[in-house]
Amino acid sequence: MLKVNSYSARGTKLSSVTLPKTFEEKENLALLAQAIRVYEDRQHPGLAKAKTRAEVLRTKKKLYKQKGTGGARHGSRSAPIFVGGGVAHGPRGVKRVLELPLALKRKALAVAVSLKVKEGQVVSADGLGSLKKTKEANKLIEKVLAETKTKKVTLVLSEGNLGAKKIFRNFKEVRILPYKDINAYDIFFGGAIVFDKEIFVAKKAKKETKK
Template sequence: MQMLKVNSYSAKGTKLSSVTLPKTLEEKENLALLAQAIRVYEDRQHPGLAKAKTRAEVLRTKKKLYKQKGTGGARHGSRGAPIFVGGGVAHGPRGIKRVLELPLALKRKALAVAVSLKVKEGQVVSVDALASLKKTKEANKLIEKVFAETKTKRATLVLSEANLGVKKIFRNFGKVRILPYKDINAYDVFFGGVILFDKEIFVTKKVKKETKK
């Protein structure tokens, strides 16, 4: 599989050399897994509090509708039966949330599938030196530049832990959603418009080993 390369921009909107995404975000096209991940996410966002009353719970008389025989009509019990308007509901929702699950490994794989698809569409970019942004005007220039290049009108800005403070500069943009990298999922990427990755996310920090004297 070819490495995923995306366009890179400076914080001021200047186009830089391309950036290679880490292998953890590379995955072959798997639409079935992506659809499953999106369904699980949407299901978990729904509170699932719907509850219908049964014939025993509706506030209606329990008296028999009419006598059993001699009317020529069908046999009926009370007006609370499900076949009557205002009666109870048969087999309705009971207010019990059904929670769908997806293993962590599949969640990560679905995220990589979504990112790979977005890269093929040219909807993923990297932004360098986000910490240098101080004004909303500067952030707006960057966003407008990316929108013009990718021909989109919505964006998701994915920030590293080190640059989470930058979100206050972007929070006034209604068309830009801001998320920390640790919280993104396949749904956010697939429906997030153009994805702006903070370049700091892909910087591997080298830990110096202490030498014993």
């Protein structure tokens, strides 16, 4: 059972909150590393491309005559062994795509959250939708940074409170993400993680509806 501290939108400490069981996962650093590698690879555009000997613009004239020089026989000046020639086995501008199954992505996310909870870097915030001014939100951010001893905050918002993004966007140390878009990379490297309490309320209501 994962319990985290909870705060009001204005930084007042409230009773602790229990995270959903979907975030409870055994430590699996190999899976977490794999998820991070896949994420980083997919962020890379993969546009690097080197010209081959057929693509470089060089004279078609033979380098020097075939016989009588005492040197090795050479033809094209665009051969990879010459300065200004093509590149052999260079990057071709073809983007490779690494994949990770959805089930493993979710498991890696749970591993990242569990690790963050153990480090004391996950909290919950209640009433984010009621904030009207950045000055009010500043108290919450200062409290979280002080309590978690981190230098940045990742604020995870529920669908219903996405409007709070306007309140927090002026904080340079705060990154704002909707709950549906979070992944293991964002959580693991996100500093202090602040979950909107409405996320857990919505998940609980959805679970009860299914029953």
